């Protein structure tokens with residue numbers, strides 16, 4: 001990963017006004033979290049309220065669940081790269097459309113993939129999976145299977161927000177499915193880069209890590 005190219009891309013992301021999502025009352029584009037030299041990239045849908053506030057993806061309730069699931073397979077957020085298909089928070093936390101996803105990801109996500117060069121990509125939820133594989137790509141039918149994007153193995157699985165909406169037996173089953181999907185993705189990334197450190201001794205406090213970024217987003221408004 002080239003630091004100056006990453007920094008140039010981040011500058012272009014922060015200045016982006018390429019679509020109407022930028023004007024839906026959010027604090028601006030949300031960047032990535034974690035380590036840009038990681039072989040493991042997780043791609044979610046779009047920012048919610050806490051993510052808009054802090055400027056990084058998956059740090060709200062869904063992010064907490066993600067962190068627990070990652071920990072269970074030997075990963076921590078500081079050693080993986082997490083981003084979203086859509087960078088600006090849609091109004092009222094609605095799910096971004098496939099068209100919005102394509103517009104944003106064709107500008108930014110493709111650049112991130114080029115810069116980070118991940119060895120494994122995990123798609124969290126329908127919006128991410130359909131960006132790569134089209135409108136008919138079903139998470140329900142395909143989660144846990146390996147796909148490929150530009151030679152990179154891609155694993156689709158449930159978004160943590162989906163798990164938060166489940167109860168009872170469905171919740172237990174979905175959690176186990178995500179566990180096995182994450183485990184397979186972690187194993188593939190570890191095979192590709194066995195010397196890379198994937199886990200810190202403790203889960204990082206992401207809200208503390210990105211507290212300065214949160215302040216700067218409000219100052220810029």
Ligand code: SF4
Pocket residue numbers: 013016017018019020021022029086087088103104105107108
């Ligand atoms: S959603 Fe993406 S393309 Fe649209 S303004 Fe935000 S960063 Fe730019």
